[in-house]
Amino acid sequence: MEDATPPCPIPRWQLLKQELKNVGPEEFDRLREAATPGTVIDVRNEQEYAGHHLEGAVNLNYLGPDFLEQIDRLDREQTYLVYCRSGRRSVRACTLMRNAGIDKLVHLDGGINAYS
Numbered sequence: 001m002e003d004a005t006p007p008c009p010i011p012r013w014q015l016l017k018q019e020l021k022n023v024g025p026e027e028f029d030r031l032r033e034a035a036t037p038g039t040v041i042d043v044r045n046e047q048e049y050a051g052h053h054l055e056g057a058v059n060l061n062y063l064g065p066d067f068l069e070q071i072d073r074l075d076r077e078q079t080y081l082v083y084c085r086s087g088r089r090s091v092r093a094c095t096l097m098r099n100a101g102i103d104k105l106v107h108l109d110g111g112i113n114a115y116s
Helices: 012-017 025-034 046-051 067-072 088-099 111-115
Strands: 021-023 040-042 080-083 105-108
Touching (some): 067 088
Parallel strands (some): 021 105, 040 080
């Protein structure tokens, strides 16, 4: 039996991104300079983070087995600046963070690749 529902023309991560505060590198850097320590979050894996990351960022691997436990320990009142390589993982990470009650999120549109 065929599914009569046509596929969504917009990828799910792009739909989720529309619900976030998305900023470019210049605005992200301005906010990062004033950010509380521990509130700039790189959601890439440990190897990517070790290879290069934005100054002041902490690593919470979105694909790691303890990501949900790590975000459960975050202060719900803080504003978090979140990024990955291209923006896809960080959109999903922000969605999980919002579901955990963290509402003050700033997403780096295009990820760290947006700097090049």
